[in-house]
Amino acid sequence: MLKNKKVMTAIAAGVLVVAGIVFLAVESAGGSTDVIGKKSVQSYEMVLNAIPDLVRKDDEGKGFTLTAPDSSVRFTWSSASDENSRYDLKLQADAAPFISAGLDTGKLPADYDVSDDLITMGMKLKEDGSADTDESPLSAYEGLVKNDRSLINYHGVMDHFGVKLGGGNMFEWAKNLETSASTGKTQDKDIVFVLEPEPFIAAGVDPEKVEGWIYAPVTVMEHGKKMQVNKFLKPFDIK
Template sequence: MKKNVKIIIAAAVAVVVVAAFLLVLVNTADSSLDVIGKGSSTSFAEVLQKIPERVKIDDENSGYSLEAPDDTVRFIWSGDYSRSPLYDAMLEFDVQPFLDAGLDAGKLPDNYTLSGDKLLAGVKFEDGNVKEGAAATPLAAYERIVDQHRDRINYHSAMDHFGVKLDGGNMFEWAKDMDTNTVTGDVQDKDIVFVLDPEALIEAGVSPEKVEGWAYATVKVEENGKMVEVYKFLKPFDLNE
């Protein structure tokens, strides 16, 4: 009987030890093994350093902006979600090419806002453990997205790009490694790419082939475990030009 009791106690201790070990592994994975999150922060920092003259404080949106080399589109991300007036991350771009192609802005969904001669396509993050105060640097503001809204960070394997997912299939993407990024005539092989999903714009009257300044092309994306080609509006840039 005593022998059986000792076996039961030993088994119970072993279960506790294993459970504690598994808990450590889970906590470690959560805190330090987010490869995509950490890798995206490193490569995003490289983009910011590559074009510092294009990275600016954006007081209106309580954050920072990265402007395209052709001055027609910006990626804006908030450093203080409690103060961002419309969206916490967005693309801001010239609306005229889309108006010329038939856009009726009044028919766009809520993730779009017309502001003067600009159209905003953004996302308002769901409430979470919001940190008090504004992020002190552009990179810190991006890392706040990684920390609080990890599901918004994407790795596009077909293009070897990281990205911030906005609502409605819109995105801002950048090369995982600009030094090894293959730049060809393909609009996808660029250092940064501003991406708009055409569906909502087409439903609002846009004839996609008539939009000037944006490439209307297919890209490979993963859906239900398979790679498929879908159409996107793309504005890509090689930062070494």
């Protein structure tokens, strides 16, 4: 009898483990119990609260913009697509460091824009509609999660959430501004602007000479496997 009880206990424990794995898979897939989506909203609120002076209504379109502490790059997001804007999500970076490193702006892809000394790269959202006129920076992000959940990801190696902007470009922020769960150490990369280097390299840039940007390998998950890809990174500690 005791042996049977042990067997039943082991089976029950196994069922709970499998159920937990399935539950987490559903959450990560963006289901009704979407932990990644919900947690990303909570952590993004912490970022917005940490640097309120660097967040404002976008001059164009109906989104909001978060500017880096050194003003060299900015991230713009919106909850809905705006037919009057070329991009609904975008990164804008100072062009000067890239030009100094050899960039021929005329050789950048057609979906990049170079004007007013800025390089802009981004994408349109799938969802059409009007954003609430009383929308806040946080509610705009919540709308983005709701309408285009596939653009939100979790980068476990860095313990970061992120918004994918197309073409390998991203904006990432720490899940916890104090401690990185991946290292157990103090988090020193609270926000990170991420650029795909290949279009710049193809347009003449020497990636090692772009002042203010780190050209480095980043570990990512592709098709369930870890691999390293090179990126331009600009991290900031905002605490």
